[in-house]
Amino acid sequence: MGVLQMSCSSQFVGKINGVSFVASRDRATEAHIAPVKKIHAGHAAVMPFGFIREVNSPEIIFDTDRQWFGETRVGAKQYIDLLHGNGIRVMLKPQIWIWRGVFTGELRMESEEDWERLEASYEDFILTYASLAEETGVEIFCIGTELEGFVSARPDYWKALIGMIRETYSGKLTYAANWDEFGRTPFWNTLDYIGIDAYFPLSEAQTPSVEELKEGWKPWKEKIASFSETVDRPVLFTEFGYRSMDYTAKKPWLVSRGEEKVNLVGQANAKKALFESFWEEDWFAGGFVWKWFTNHERSGGPDDNRFTPQNKPAQEVISTFYRIYRQANAE
Known part of the structure; x- marks a missing residue:
């Protein structure tokens, strides 16, 4: 079934259709939200950072x-308030x-001392x-991203930490597990979503077709659905x-x-293959495109081989599917 021919089925209702809204040097403006x-x-991930040497x-x-x-x-709060003011929910x-x-x-x-300090x-x-x-009424809070070494070494700490987060924040919780990590993450039953950074290897072709990619998804999809x-x-x-870039689905994490x-x-x-493989599944909540820069006019473009879909054909693919969701949700 082609992207443009899809009808507004009930499975799309409530899907999280998000972008990863990249932190900038500057305050976000209405002009940054418009694209x-x-x-x-309908959603955006706001991503403040901490640094380790x-x-x-x-x-x-x-x-x-x-x-x-x-x-x-302060910056994250300004982004959240602006996104909320435009009717966009936030993770x-x-x-x-x-x-x-x-x-x-x-x-x-x-050392044990250093683990305790961390x-x-x-x-x-x-x-x-x-x-x-909690202060800003964020809809989803992600408690960590791709921290398998930390999680596997200190599982009791993480379970206690989730309890502390629950005492502070009353919304939905997830954790962003790497694509090869999620099956070993020990605390999913204490969260609301199984979060996956979905960089699964799908094809070794230079320019894989949609059908080839959907075939590549099948074993991973079965594993994810079962989990x-x-x-x-x-x-x-x-x-x-x-x-x-060439061979984009061979090692998508590069x-x-x-x-x-x-x-x-x-x-x-x-x-297209990802949307057609997952967005109709009832057990699938949706996701956040990696990644979306605030200065849209100067981001991406036909000579760019990075992740952003901005000002590229992939942007229209995303817009098409997200429009389907909007239409379905309004019915």
């Missing part, structure tokens, strides 16, 4: 005057950045933003996206800059 509304997005450092540095405005508590998703872009899943301490620092970090989520049924929680793609040529068709096909 989000134009693609019919090394993969074994226990201190999280956050909410400082050296950070970009959108990475701080607040505080994230950790390790210097030089080291994968956060590798975060591990070298736990105290993360508690301070995440409860700061849980209180902001959702077992845990009795809906699945939310806390991030989903593809680079506009972020390095010395890479393949621009391929706009591959990115658009990958988006």
Whole structure:
């Protein structure tokens, strides 16, 4: 079934159709929100950041005057208030950045003392933003992103932390597990959504077709659906996206800059295949496109091979599906 021929079935009602609204140096304005509304997005992820110097450092540095405005508590609040004022619901998703872009899943301490220091620092970090989520009436709060090393080493801490977050914040909770992590995450039954950053490998083709990609999704989809049924929680793609480059679905998590040529068709096909594979499933809650920059006019474009769909054919694919949701929700 083609994207443009889809009817407004009841399964689309209530789907979370979001963008990951990237933190900027500056305050967000109505002009920055207008393109989000134009693609019919009903949700946006706001992402303040904390920074760690090394993969074994226990201190999280956050909410400082050296950070970009959108990475701080004040900035996140301004983004949330503006999005809410435009009728866009929000997932607040505080994230950790390790210097030089080291994968956060590798975060591990070298001593019990350092683990305890990290736990105290993360508690301070995440409860700061849980209180902001409650203050601003955020609809979803994400308690962490791709932190498998931390989670697997300290499961009791995480379960206790979720309890503290619940005492602070009264909305829906999720955690953003990496695509190869979610099956081992131990606390889904204490959250409201199974959150997955959906960078699953699907195809080794240079420009995979929509049908090839949908075939690539089948084994992963079966696993995800079975897991959702077992845990009795809906699945939310806390991030989903593809680079506009050759072999985009071979290793969709790649972020390095010395890479393949621009391929706009591959990115658009990958988006279509994901929507056609998941958006009709009752157990699937929706997701957040990775990623969407505030300065729309200067983002993406036909010569860009990065993740953003802005000003590329993939943007129209997203707009088409999100429009279907809007129409279905209004009926």
